[in-house]
Amino acid sequence: MSLLRRGVERWQGGHPWIYRADLNGDPGLPGGEVVRVTDTRGWFLGKAFYSKHSKISLRWLSFDDVAVDADFFRERLLAADRLRQLALPGEKTYRLVHGEADGLPGLVVDRYGDFLSVQFLVPAMEQRKALIADLLQAQFNPRGIINRSDVGVRNLEGLTPEKGVLRGEHPGPVAFDEGLVKMRADLLEGQKTGAFLDQRENHVMAAHYAHGEALDCFSYVGGFALQLATRARHVTAIEISEAASAQLRENAAANKLNNLDVVVANAFDFLRDAVDEGKRFDTIVLDPPSFAKNKDAIPAAVRGYKEINLRALQLLRPGGILITASCTYHVDEQAFEDMLASAAADARRRVQIIERRGAGRDHPVLLNLRETRYLKCFVLRVL
Template identity: 50%
Template sequence: MGNDNNTEPMESTITVSARGADRIQDGHFWVYRGDVADGRAEAGAVVRVNAPNGRFLARAFYSDRSQITLRILTRHDVPVDRAFWRSRLEQAVSFRERLDIDATAYRLVHGEGDLIPSLVIDRYGDYIALQALSQGTDRLLPEVTGLLVEMANPTGIIARNDPRVRLLEGLEQHVTVVHGDIPDTVAVREGTVEYDVDLRRGQKTGAFLDQRENRIAAAQYVSGRTLDCFSYAGGFALQLAPHVTELTALDISEDATALLARNAARNGLSNIQVRTTNVFDELRTLERMGETFDAIVLDPPAFAKSKSAIEKAISGYKEINLRALKLLTPGGFLITCSCSYHVNEGMFGEVILDAALDARVDVSVV
């Protein structure tokens, strides 16, 4: 008898504990190593997940390194094949199309939110940047790339697989062009604002796309003299400058401030003053000088990238918010942000309250 070289590899089965089964049935996407009762699989494989009694629960990505051993893909007993992935991608793209987003740069796939755990896909005009953050999506990358080429026909696709979280999966950090070509900068539009992004070296996949709606909304509240702290390439500054008399943008990165200056010129915004400086130090200096502003934006990088950093992060957030509140004119607006996963909304609200009490100012949430 001859061998059938087209035979699919046998699916591995992972049995979870009763607690793990409850988590899956309650809608959780992750099962931790402590709730895996039996079974092993290849790194990044799609596995069948069974309850202790052998009943089918789900199909999931398997990781042999991460504490997150299983990332749930579907609770239906269906094959996870190319058609499955194409359907998931089509659903994600269709949803964005229905939103009628007034921008050429936006998130196409947001991991668990689009039922493709640990995969991020961002669109930047004719280009796509993606991140595979687990063994499962790393193994899936060639198939996802092929599907994106078929569905979106991008000029280029870049894998921004440089986040440190990949190390927890035993994966290398790297940036790789996986299709076509990627230029040094890509021009995108957000509302009426145009700006350049660096898909190879820029933050996240190139820009902070998750703040797009907030940047546009903030324009309703600003006027007069405005201070934009941790401005990076000008996401807030470019949106706010047309509504204020003058805007000072601060960032510690010379590359970021140089890009911001170019973006300001691109949009004909002559009222933006860009300074390369340590924001913490500059806020203290501005206070000593008696400077005041009608609106201040605080959009710092994540201060708490792990639970162990929460206490230090809380101190940092309080410091910058306290200084900013002291610089605000009466009736001024503070637009303050946190992108630290480990600092939740309640904790952040307490930070602002404590800062306001120490600054001896009354504040209202608008």
Template identity: 45%
Template sequence: MNRRGAQRLRGGHPWVFRSDVVQAPALPAGVVRVEEENGTPLGWALWSPRSEISLRRLEVDPSQTIDASWWHTALARSIARRAPLANVANAYRLVHGEGDGLPSLVVDRYDDSLVIQLLSAGMDAWTDTIVESLRELTGCTGILARNDPAARDREGLPREVRLLYGDVPRTIEVNEHGVRYLAAPWDGQKTGAFLDQRENRVMIGALARGRALDCFAYHGSFALHLARHATQVSAVDISAPALARVNEHAERNGLRNIEPVQGDAFEVLRAWHRDGQQFDTIVVDPPAFAKTRGALDGAIRGYKDINLQAMKLLAPGGLLFTASCSFHLSRGLFFDMLSDAVADSGRRFALRSITGQPLDHPELINVPETGYLKGALLEAME
């Protein structure tokens, strides 16, 4: 590879783009040894012949051999980092791709089942080896490949959902700090549930009081935590099937203070403000408005609008937890957006807490692509 690619690797980033590959390997997708133009070895990397990201470094030490034993050790190390989570939940991420030094591999645990994503051609070539190690390391009863993200298109790989081992149920009960809900590994969002907000749900749930609001509720994961301390919770979502699952989850937890509200969150909040309604605790956790860099300007307007509506509805002394899962919306832009919303609200808000990604979704400081989730807890001062 050229000097630019080598500098990128030496700086700790695992990706090498096609334009920085001087001599492409005449090999199928898999693992290849990588060198600088002068022959200096730079370790081993996943090779994707059709991808713009041609190389993803796995191993710095060129003397290592990338074989079944290497994969077993790397997976065991990643899984061991999650050991504390087994005490509070039965669903969490075991491998977070580049964040765990295993680029383009995602492994999520749902009780006794695993859901994996192999998002590059180089990683996909090692499927059988990875599955065998995961079986041995976790004692799982089934492994499902949710290989349906668009990223596989860029690798020349098919999008598919395929059972790789054993049996994986259509729904699996998740127990998260005492709150129970159903994950849908075969056809649910992401790999079956939103595991990355687990600690944020616990945080705002413990602080909740009075009348609470969960915007973009989906299956009600935030609403369930809010309902344990709030008097009443409104769970707003545009999807009727999602709200039916909210009702099911409320019954599963013996909660009778959650009210599903079907409608567009933007319009619902505006109507409630016109009616003079107020809430003591609000959660704004929308889907990724900025899925591409080109969509960023419109996304910022959308994030500002929904947060402004929430700020108008918040009672004095009330708490607002707001988050964004858009990678292209940086932390700086996120807080700029919140500052603009506060200014337009005409109220004073104090920043109580800043949140990022949990233990099982590590964000590497020098690999920005590993980070996407950011959140803030705000208090209405008047």
């Protein structure tokens, strides 16, 4: 499969994706193949997965003319696990495979102790689902492998979202530790692959800064709220979902955290009303869902982020801490910081940046693929 000049430059520049417009003609393949990539002169450039329906036609596998077989995938899986053992020694819950960042495009594998939760996101990985499951079973001997490929991105690849037990048994909710807190994840019904593992290190960090009266918005099942409750005098957790609120209360009870109240409410409304009522807090966490799924939604996303951060800054006492996050890739770190600066100016508050953070060490960022650097997390202090 040959590339036009722009595609060649993109490939040689290190970006692992080639778009349909950069192909030298339609290859006429059904999709899911491993293809040899060349320039228009036929010079070999590497190997890639091919997708027929996606705008991303090619996903890099190798610069070398290697066999992409069971041994190839086995070694990539082992290499991914070696990184986690180095970065997080002794940890039993982590992202084992982070797609392109681990040289395995379209594959996500999360480990929750004796169970693995997996997403197959492109046709090439979907067609190799049984092979990947066999390799995971042989290498890590899990009690069960759960297929959580129930994500909308599969529709863009011509695939149907699906979920179920791929190997072994279904565990029901599984328990795992985050710092001093015990969490539970439903691998079949919970969000993402069961939990938000990309925020785990930030959850634990939040306990370090927590003090006084704390507020956690968009709480889900309490990743941040429970950590705040280990240090703060009192925590108010805001969550719009009744089901998630019920799980949050159960998690608080299981951790014997009696200083946490859950309010079922829209976080935007709660923040606005709290400002109007003159409430004050010492620690606030904002961890909303993504506000922009595409570039067209960026202006509305920035307005949404500014509104909640402006309200939070208005609610903080002097010396208060704001931990604010965004998982919206289309709003990059500089745009997010610019939004925070604008919110601080409008709130008439002087604000220090204490930390700039991202996803945990089990979510490596691939140089030249900014899409893998999607999570931003700032720790701010109001003067």
